[in-house]
Amino acid sequence: METPIQNKEIIFLLADDHSIVRQGMEIVISDIVPNAKVYQTSSLHQVLELIESKGIEMAVIDAHFPDGNSLHILPQMKNANPDLKILIFTGLEEELHGLKFIKAGADGYLSKLSEEEEVREAIATFIEKGEYFSDLLRNLLVQFVYNPDLISPLNSLTKREMQIAELYAEGYGNLEISNSLNIKQNTVSTIKKNIFEKLKIENMVELVDLVKTHHKL
Known part of the structure; x- marks a missing residue:
């Protein structure tokens, strides 16, 4: 039937x-x-x-x-x-x-x-x-x-952290980011550590993937 x-x-x-x-x-x-x-x-x-x-x-x-x-x-x-x-x-x-x-x-x-x-x-x-x-x-x-942050883990980042995450995703290194934003290299490194902890990631490949997935689309 x-x-x-x-x-x-x-x-x-x-x-x-x-x-x-x-x-x-x-x-x-x-x-x-x-x-x-x-x-x-x-x-x-x-x-x-x-x-x-x-x-x-x-x-x-x-x-x-x-x-x-x-x-x-x-x-x-x-x-x-x-x-x-x-x-x-x-x-x-x-x-x-x-x-x-x-x-x-x-x-x-x-x-x-x-x-x-x-x-x-x-x-x-x-x-x-x-x-x-x-x-x-x-x-x-x-x-x-x-918890609206579920839609994108990047929402947990501050404006400065997001700015630096984007630069990493574009292929910039610590020195280039330091010069570009006119901040010290150790400040960049500290912010990078904070980004990794907030996003619960361990390497740059994971960061690039997150930025491209959630922020660049």
Whole structure:
């Protein structure tokens, strides 16, 4: 016996730079909603064009593409179609990145590390309810109400610490930062130590990743 969800005629967009991911997701969607119309793209720059020209109702989109990050276009996607439902399907850690995508306009967040059955259930929930939040993300959303810094750990840095973190991320060393900001090298080193302690990181690679992830997008 067919369920109401199986009878739906939904126009989907699958946006991911890996064709195997798009193909796998299309199989899952077609199993759940046989009448679905599915468009695919590997380019972030084509996403808005397809939403506007094809009447996309639901989008499953990766976080990172070779031509950019989807975070900054989520508001534009919603502007193009206010009723559009967006599910982020990514390998990025949900605990670190889920909240910022939801805040930017996504209606759900699903990890590519999920088991196949979990992916199928998440897609079915997304299609039926227009949203999907794992238990982890629901807990984070509750915590976010009491601690807005969860959305970006960089919010815990002072203005000067953020300035120096940005310079480190751009490849500057202690001496260059010292000369640029007209402060002593040992002051730069002290601030660097404070930054590492606040962000709970141990090396420059982690700092650069945090700045690029949370501040430069």
